[in-house]
Amino acid sequence: MATTSPTSPTSPTSPSGPATPAGAPLRVGLIGYGLAGSVFHAPLVAATEGLVLDTVVTSDPDRRAQVQAEFPDAHVVPSPDALFERAAELDLVVIASPNRTHVPLATTALEAGLAVVVDKPLAATAAEARGLAALADRTGTFLSVFQNRRWDNDFLTVRRLIEEGELGEVQRFESRFERWRPQLKGGWRESGAPEEIGGLLYDLGSHVVDQALVLFGPAVRVYAETDVRRPGARADDDTFIALTHANGVRSHLYVSATTAQLGPRMRVLGSAAGYVKYGLDPQEGALREGKRPGVDLPWGEEPEHCRGRIGSGESPLTGGGRPVPTEPGDYPAYYAAVAAALRDGGPAPVTAHEAADCLEVLEAARRSSEEGRAVNVSPRGATSV
Incomplete structure (x- = not known):
């Protein structure tokens, strides 16, 4: 874990210049x-x-x-x-x-x-x-x-439910970051050139894989399907990743720009109950609209009708289960x-080590898609089939 090594608790220093005065931003x-x-x-x-x-x-x-x-x-x-x-x-x-x-x-x-x-x-x-x-x-x-x-409202809510034991033993985690963008925007994110590191696997995939690893620990097996769906596209725009975690939990992760009907943002199935949540965290939309933390309050909160539902043997689409208050999103944290x-x-x-663990999975996912088979992962080590 990389951390700072300041000479005092209130005066960080840099070898390239003088310390910022204590108390100054x-x-x-x-x-x-x-x-x-x-x-x-x-x-x-x-x-x-x-x-x-x-x-x-x-x-x-x-x-x-x-x-x-x-x-x-x-x-x-x-x-x-x-x-x-x-x-x-x-x-x-x-x-x-x-x-x-x-x-x-x-x-x-x-x-x-x-x-x-x-x-x-x-x-x-x-x-x-x-x-x-x-x-x-x-x-x-x-x-x-x-x-x-990691500071999305749905992720924070799922983590709370797991920690409080509301779901029992989690067996499967489903996470979707889906969009309907049938027309290409252009730019390096949609480039197929390897040096650009474009495509959804490394873009939105970085988010959903990171969240799964934080919630359920290291993955030991990865299976993936990466597709290029849109005419003229050069990088993956419709990708599925399946992880088997060391503790036995299975994560099914979807990232797509070609989803005409959006699925639930998260569905978590446990031995006691399941939780289903639709809709994206509101913070990105607020930031795009020019709203600002600390100015536009309350920050990160969503309307009550957007709450996810928890229950067993019932469909949330017909009112089954009970609504669960959503934790406010907190990017400022x-x-x-x-x-x-x-x-x-x-x-x-x-940390950079956590980011490397995520990249280990993304590399395994790319290999899995290319070879059409699951890939074993040794965290902080090489992959094998």
């Missing part, structure tokens, strides 16, 4: 102002006590204007090199640029002594992710991966944990 540099940077990272950083958005990297004139309108006190620079020239003035770098840039940019930042947050996926392979984790350990720098879906770790030397909210 930690200065954040953000690389990338596309969807991830503008919708998720910048607003969440700005909403976090103890952090301030200091520098944003974008070469796009429209995005530059957007930054200046939304964060007038932030510096805007055209390239990562320009940001690293200001490394002595920063405490944390957030990498929200295209997937192919994650490893080289994180490497440069860590070698500069800067704390780093990288959007998922951390890398293309588990080996690369573990290499970054080792570099962070060697340099004594902080490294974390942005897995915001991620950067609050980052700020606390940097100030106090605590653990990263999501």
